[in-house]
Amino acid sequence: MASKLAQLQSKACQASQFMAKHGCAYYKQLLEQNKQFIQEPPTVEKCNLLSKQLFYTRLASIPGRYEAFWKEVDCVKQLWKNRQELKVEDAGIAALFGLECFAWYCAGEIVGRGFTFTGYYV
Numbered sequence: 001m002a003s004k005l006a007q008l009q010s011k012a013c014q015a016s017q018f019m020a021k022h023g024c025a026y027y028k029q030l031l032e033q034n035k036q037f038i039q040e041p042p043t044v045e046k047c048n049l050l051s052k053q054l055f056y057t058r059l060a061s062i063p064g065r066y067e068a069f070w071k072e073v074d075c076v077k078q079l080w081k082n083r084q085e086l087k088v089e090d091a092g093i094a095a096l097f098g099l100e101c102f103a104w105y106c107a108g109e110i111v112g113r114g115f116t117f118t119g120y121y122v
Helices: 002-033 044-060 062-081 088-112
Strands: none
Touching: 044 062
């Protein structure tokens, strides 16, 4: 166990050194590749405009997402009606998906409690 911890520590040290050495260059390269998405000048008015555009774009996408949701519900209903024809592989995938959703729920609860496993701070 101690050897694994030492290996992990050395890998973390190597990763930290790599980021210290190459992080700035990567940042500059990333900004250069995506400069068409950067708004100049970065003013408060421009930020407000972009946030309103995002909000109303999301608002306009609700009907499409609503229809897609009901298509998915119909698909699940159809699968439930024909559950005798359901393969074990499909049931396993559905069970794993449900387990993943539960794990993300638990992780969210832990984060919401301030990274405690026992309960909320009172």
